[in-house]
Amino acid sequence: MISVTMDMVQYDCPYIDVTDDVDVSFHTMHWDFNTAQQELETRILVTGNDRGALTNGLNALQNHEGTLGFELLSRREDTAVIKSFIGQTNAMRTIRKHDGYITGPFRISDGSELWSVGFDTADNTDNALADLEIGNDFRVESRNATSFEDYLDVIQHLGATKSVLDGCRELSEIERRTLQKAVDGGYFRTPRDATLGTLAEAFDVSKTAASKNLRRAEGKILRRVVAALSDIDEENDLNRE
Structure with a gap:
C-alpha cells in the first residue's frame, strides 16, 4: 500500500469555503460515501475560535450551496458535532477513479485540509496525483510504501x-x-x-x-x-x- 498525506485545497468543497471565511476547523469522525446518490455523509467535530465563530461557521456551512444536508448533533461552548452531506468533489472523484481510499480523518482549517489516502500500487498513486492537479491545489506532505508485514x-x-x-x-x-x-x-x-x-x-x-x-x-x-x-x-x- 502507498500511503499519501497531502495538504489539499479544493475549490468545490463547502468545508474549505467555510474555514476560509470563518475561524472554525473541522475534524472528521466518520464518513460514508453513497455511490448511488454520489453523496458523502460525514460526522464532524467542529471547533471555533470562540462561541460566536462556531455559530457563524455552523450557519455558513448549513447555508452553503454545496451542503446537501445538515444536522447539529451536539454543542458545547465553542465545539459542536454535526452530521452533514455534500456532493462528490473533483478530488474525491479522482481518488475513487484511481482506486484510492481514505486511511485517516480529514482535518480542515484555514482554507485547506489535510488528507490521508492510500493506493494499492505506485502507478495508481502517480496517476491520481497527476489528475488531482486539474482543478485542485495540493502539496504532498509525505508518501510512504507500507509492506505487507507493516x-x-x-x-x-x-x-x-x-x-x-x-x-x-x-x-x-x-x-x-x-x-x-x-x-x-x-x-x-x-x-x-x-x-x-x-x-x-x-x-x-x-x-x-x-x-x-x-x-x-x-x-x-x-x-x-x-x-x-x-x-x-x-x-x-x-x-x-
Whole structure:
C-alpha cells in the first residue's frame, strides 16, 4: 500500500469555503460515501475560535450551496458535532477513479485540509496525483510504501491504534495547538529549546494557563498510550498461542 498525506485545497468543497471565511476547523469522525446518490455523509467535530465563530461557521456551512444536508448533533461552548452531506468533489472523484481510499480523518482549517489516502500500487498513486492537479491545489506532505508485514501489524493492533486516535480526538483545539507547538519548538528536548514562557507568549496566555493546557494534552494522550500498550501485549499473547 502507498500511503499519501497531502495538504489539499479544493475549490468545490463547502468545508474549505467555510474555514476560509470563518475561524472554525473541522475534524472528521466518520464518513460514508453513497455511490448511488454520489453523496458523502460525514460526522464532524467542529471547533471555533470562540462561541460566536462556531455559530457563524455552523450557519455558513448549513447555508452553503454545496451542503446537501445538515444536522447539529451536539454543542458545547465553542465545539459542536454535526452530521452533514455534500456532493462528490473533483478530488474525491479522482481518488475513487484511481482506486484510492481514505486511511485517516480529514482535518480542515484555514482554507485547506489535510488528507490521508492510500493506493494499492505506485502507478495508481502517480496517476491520481497527476489528475488531482486539474482543478485542485495540493502539496504532498509525505508518501510512504507500507509492506505487507507493516500492514498486517496495523490490522492486528487496530484496538491499540484506535485508542491512540481517540486520545488525539479528545484534545481541544488549544490543547492540540499547545502540544504541537511544544513538540515543534523543542520543549521535550534535552536541553529544552522552548519553555513555558515561550509557549505562553505564543498563545498570549499566562505560564500557568500554558502549563495547564500542556498537562491536559499530555494526560489525555498518555492515558491512551498506556491503554494501547496493554492492548498490544494482550494481542501479542493471543497471536503466540
